Amino acid sequence: MSESLHHTRGIVAAIMATVFAFGCSHSRNQDTARSQEAPDSVYANAGNALITATFDTLRNSLLAAVGRSGFPEAxxxxxxxxxxxxxxxxxxxxxxxxxxxYRNASNKPDSLEYEVLTSM
Known part of the structure; x- marks a missing residue:
C-alpha cells in the first residue's frame, strides 16, 4: 500500500475515532437528555456528513498536490x-x-481512541 494511501486511511480513521469519541464522551444524564431531543441517527448522519466533507477536502487537496509536484511533495x-x-x-x-x-507523539491515541482503533 502506498504511503499516501496509508496516510489518508489513517486520517479517516482518526476522524472516525474522534467523532465516535465525541459521541461517547457525554455522561449518562447528557445521553438521556440528548435521546429526548433527537434520535441517534441524527447524530450518526451528522458525523457521517462531517467525515465525508473532511475526507473529500483532504483527498482533493492531496490529489492536487500530487498533480502539481508528485508523491514526495504530496x-x-x-x-x-x-x-x-x-x-x-x-x-x-x-x-x-x-x-x-503513530510517528509523532502528539498523534498518540488516548484510551478511548485506542479502544476504537483496536476494534476496527
Missing part, C-alpha cells in the same frame, strides 16, 4: 496542511490525527 503537503484543512469543519467537534502506528 506527503510533505499533507503533513503541513492536513491539520488546517480539518479545522474547516470543526465547529463543535475536535478533529485530530491519531493512529496505532
Amino acid at each position: 506527503i510533505s503537503f499533507c503533513r503541513v496542511n492536513a491539520g488546517n484543512l480539518t479545522t474547516i469543519y470543526a465547529d463543535s467537534v475536535v478533529i485530530r490525527r491519531t493512529s496505532l502506528n
